[in-house]
Amino acid sequence: VGEAGAEGEGVGEGILCVKVMTDEQMEVLRRQIAVYSTICEKLVEMHKAITAHHDSLAALGMRVGGIYSDPMMASGNNKITGRQRWTPTTVQLQILEAMFNQDNGMPSKQKIKEITMELSRHGQISESNVTNWFQNRKARSKRKQMAALPSNTESEALNEKKPKPNQSHHDDLPISINNN
């Protein structure tokens, strides 16, 4: 059970390492790569479409040959960018569902800790996973009910939507480059 020190051959086993990244940092990197991937994909598509009609590209003196043959572009995308999102195991789901039925309210902070502790025996899980689950479960259960009875039964207490200050924005181009 020793933490094998040398990473010799094992492909991704319990490797002991010095340089580390927090999950947060990993997430930043992942997102960055994913964003580039998406942008590139679209731009390439765009470029293909354009060049299909106009070959004036030459005027720009830009030779993009090689882009399409880029190892990374070709193979679709390495799955380094694949995000792993928590997926409750069957057992965990059963327990969570059971607890939700007991008390539809959000468990207290302390309760969350306990639940997490319990569920961790049945698979990887974190407190935020539990918190999110309960929140989503509650919100969706409520929404379902609303959809089921769109009618009324009750007077007008059903005042549409709170007249929230309508503030839309988006003056930015979908793509931006920051010059940090």
Add this chain to the structure above:
Amino acid sequence: VGEAGAEGEGVGEGILCVKVMTDEQMEVLRRQIAVYSTICEKLVEMHKAITAHHDSLAALGMRVGGIYSDPMMASGNNKITGRQRWTPTTVQLQILEAMFNQDNGMPSKQKIKEITMELSRHGQISESNVTNWFQNRKARSKRKQMAALPSNTESEALNEKKPKPNQSHHDDLPISINNN
């Protein structure tokens, strides 16, 4: 261009963590980001140049709309379901994030006014939006830290002062995109 912010916030710090990457993996990520960065830069330039000289692009409008057209672009009157809540633009977020890093405390009332004024040049915004943003930002960065170090009391370096407010998620990436 190369790093394109890849080094973000002290990626290689001696943080205690479970998930680790080998130097080799880090290098792969760095290279991937660098490649995407370069490709994107070229493609964007190219595209701008092309569209500047040929407006016939319109023909492809629908095809490439994905990137340059905002989902709920102007003409909001048609969209009864238009977004109700404020969504910071990329620029606004960058500014807010920068200010938050300067001083993790809640800005004074006066400060809020100034910030709002400044940000309004980059998109619709109100003082309450700014206030809410700072409150949420602070609360969440705090919660995140708690989660990061569930057990503790030992960490000597654990000053209540958040040492590294790096919760940055999406939009602080060098390039961001509106994907829908």
Add this chain to the structure above:
DNA sequence: AATATATGAATGAACG
């Protein structure tokens, strides 16, 4: 494969 749906997570705003 392309599309539809389910659901974990992110986040602006509101509440106490």
Add this chain to the structure above:
DNA sequence: CGTTCATTCATATATT
């Protein structure tokens, strides 16, 4: 301020 709610985003899974 700390929590909670409502809405939206993104991805995993299901369906055609």
